[in-house]
Amino acid sequence: MKIKEIQEEIVDEFSMFDDWMQRYEYMIELGKSLPMIDEEYKTDDNIIKGCQSKVWVHAELDGDKLVFTADSDAIITKGIIAILIRAFSNQKPQDIIDADTDFIDEIGLKEHLSPTRANGLVSMIKQLKLYAIAYQTQLN
Amino acid sequence: MLDIKKIREDFPILSREVNGKPLVYFDNAATSQTPKQVIDAIVDYYENYNANIHRGVHALSQEATDKYEIARQKIQKHFNAKNSYEIIFTSGTTHGINLVASGFTSLLEKGDEIIVSAMEHHSNIVPWQMLCERTGAVLKVIPMNQQGELIMEKFSEILSPKTKLVFCNHVSNALGTINPIEKIIDMAHGVGAAVLIDGAQAAPHIKADVQALDVDFYVVSAHKMCGPTGVGMLYGKEEWLNKLPPYQGGGEMIAEVTFEKTTYAELPHKFEAGTPNICGGIAFGAALDYMNSIGFANIAEYEHELLEYATQELLKIDGLKIYGNAEHKTAVISFNIEGVHPYDIGTILDKLGIAVRTGHHCTQPIMDFYGIPGTVRASFSFYNTKEEIDVLVAGVERAKNMLV
Secondary structure, three states: OOHHHHHHHHHHHHOOOOOHHHHHHHHHHHHHHOOOOOHHHOOHHHEEEOOOOEEEEEEEEEOOEEEEEEEEOOHHHHHHHHHHHHHHOOEOHHHHHHOOOHHHHHOOOHHHHOOOOOOOHHHHHHHHHHHHHHHHHHHO | OOOHHHHHHOOHHHHOEEOOEEOEEOEOOOOOOOOHHHHHHHHHHHHHHOOOOOOOOOHHHHHHHHHHHHHHHHHHHHHOOOOHHHEEEEOOHHHHHHHHHHHHHHHOOOOOEEEEEOOOOHHHOHHHHHHHHHHOOEEEEEOEOOOOOEOHHHHHHHOOOOEEEEEEEOEOOOOOEEOOHHHHHHHHHHOOOEEEEEOOOOOOOOOOOHHHHOOOEEEEEHHHOOOOOOOEEEEEOHHHHHHOOOOOOOOOOEEEEOOOOEEEOOOOHHHOOOOOOHHHHHHHHHHHHHHHHHOHHHHHHHHHHHHHHHHHHHOOOOOEEEEOOOOOEOOEEEEEEOOOOHHHHHHHHHHOOEEOEEEOOOOHHHHHHHOOOOEEEEEOOOOOOHHHHHHHHHHHHHHHHHHO
16 A cells, blocks of 8 residues: 555544544553563664653664654653654655655644654655665665 | 633633634643733734834834833842843843853863753753853753652752852753752852852742842743743843943944044944844833733642642542642643653544644653653643633543553
């Protein structure tokens, strides 16, 4: 599936929720249930420093696709990471570079992507794109 | 008895909603809200006498200068400084600390010692580390115990004739601990060291008397005590302020300038280069008027009541732990729920219209001491109510049910 299609699917899922409570409960569930990164990759080198919650990201190439794994010590942050990974992982680097993140806005989580929010997510998206650029260069 | 309902009417922001819920503002230790008396002073300045001060011959400039200097006198009176020129307007506590730290560069030698407490804000650690790097002085730390109190016996052990400076906050921003600064000042003076007290967190709750304390430097920010952001004061004893060289060069701080030599202005202007935050200084004065009209004894009594009530109610929540249980503390509660990241709790509380601070509160050494990434901090002011505390407790319960 293409990134855009996955994003539309996520937007569809979230449109079933009536209020913020249900959205957050869903994200918390996502955050709790998903093992997202191998412990060996939870190194200081892989930490994206947000002000408050730690976010780890690891990237590796599988054929011509880039696979991301990530984690956070805060559960809501982890839930949003799960959503981002679902949209961006296992995609071609160029598609990741070209993708936008408007769907986060559409599922009512815009506040988490505000640059002033101290959760490291903005830096995380930037990091995903940087990995994509690096691996795209390698593929070329 | 304070009429809280009436007091709340002075604060327009308290009637707004956040995320569709009535605002419950418990982030007072970060910044306090502004009463309309202070907002009126700001509007009055810009509507009626906005002008640069200390140099104009015209009426507006004279008026602005008078009001600004009256504000300085109000601050002097409030903190009971001996002279109004011992009050230096700053942009806030951090500025005041950096001014003193910079000034001591020429007064310290390699091997001199500086002592800070283990519960300082980063703004009262980093400038001293930088001072140590510049001078070769050594930084020593007064440790704290599990209750969040300074271990005074350790302080006497590290204090020596080598000690030149001692820095401590009056009240800890992360834990609310009221430190025994009288004792610290007394002991430091015993070895001839100068003392700077960071009063940022104390000033909204405790009226400090700098002469009675015999403190050498005392710094505060206006925005924690109902004033605007971007303005604060540094109190320094006259003899110390005369010893320190100017911090920044510019207009206002000079007596005479030629390309060969510049002579500096007298206190306080020596430390007030450039056009200051005139409106901010005047509004700071208005904020002190406002708080004094309510009365610091009344404020302390009522806030203590809020602290006791909130402590008792929060502790009813299973798995909730409070960090900082000093015998003497202001109305600040730092807490965590077992197994939950403070950021997650703060996020849910925000959705419920409750403003708290989460994180390390710029006090990473304290968080490292307790081995935690941060806390949720609820800090109360005299305009808060027990009903709001009930909303907080219900919110924390709800967050816990969602997250655990």
